[in-house]
Amino acid sequence: MYELGGRMSRPVAKPVRRADARQNVEKILEAAIACLGRDPSTSxxxxxxxxxVGRMTLYGHFPSREALVEAALTRLLDKGDQVLEGVDLTGDAPAALCALIESSWLLIAQSSAVLEAAQATLPPTRVRDLHAKPEQRVNNLIARGQAExxxxxxxxxxxxxxxxxYIIKGAATxxxxxxxxxxxxxRFISETVLAAYAPAPSEERSTGR
Structure with missing residues (x-):
């Protein structure tokens, strides 16, 4: 490209996020997940x-603790969603529940801890919106198991x-x-949960024991 007078002009470069900035974001999010998982009140x-990283670097990417907590929870929920997309939850309900636990129990434990931080930080409606999809997945599986x-x-x-x-969080602890x-x-989580979910014998149900 040329300007008037024959001088060559340089094309305007699109802003590109520096590699070190992206690495800092990753380090901050992973640290947030780890720290909030241990103590939801971590500053x-x-x-x-x-x-x-320095505090200025953190606040340069996340302007508030609330924004950081939300980003950490979103990251964990996205990871869990990616994992569960590849898990067949349509077959036998107890087997599907075991597959869900096997594939994602640690992510569920981490997200539960970060969710606790989010509940103390973010508006309730925002927390419900963020957590709606994974919560609905579990509720749908339980409802199907009950119906069957x-x-x-x-x-x-x-x-x-x-x-x-509760059981997953206890196992993580x-x-x-x-x-x-x-x-x-x-295995411990699955066997404990399946025992808790098992239908009561018909005679106990009929007598209310």
Whole structure:
């Protein structure tokens, strides 16, 4: 391209995010997930220290702790969604539940901890919007299991979903403290949840025991 007078002009370059900036974002998000997973009240400054970046760098990418918490939760939910897209949840309900636990129990545990931070930080409507898809996936699976007689139907599916998350979070805590081998955690979680979801024998249901 030439300007009047025969001088060559340089094309205007589109702004490109520097590689180190992208790396900083990744380090900050991973640090946020790790720190909030251990303590949902972790400050943005503590997360910056964990990520090995300065506070100005952190705030340059995330203008507030609220924005950082939301980004960390979104990152985890996206990871979980990618994992579960490849898991067949359409077959036998108990088998599908075990497949869900096997493939994503650690991500669910991490997102539960970061969700706790989000609930204390973000507007309730925003938290519900972010968490709606994974929550609906679990609720749909439980509802199908109840309809097929594979899961108990004398308790609300929302409560059964909460039981699943409590057990997963407890397993993650035991793994972190060294009380539980992570290689057996999925089996322990699955067997405990399936026992909790098992329909009561018909005689107990009829007598209300």
């Amino acid at each position: 943005a400054i503590q997360i910056a220290e964990c990520a090995g 007689g594979a899961f108990r139907d004398d308790l609300p599916r929302t409560w059964l979903a909460s039981v699943l998350h 035991d793994v972190a403290s060294g009380r539980l081998d992570p290689t057996v955690a999925p």
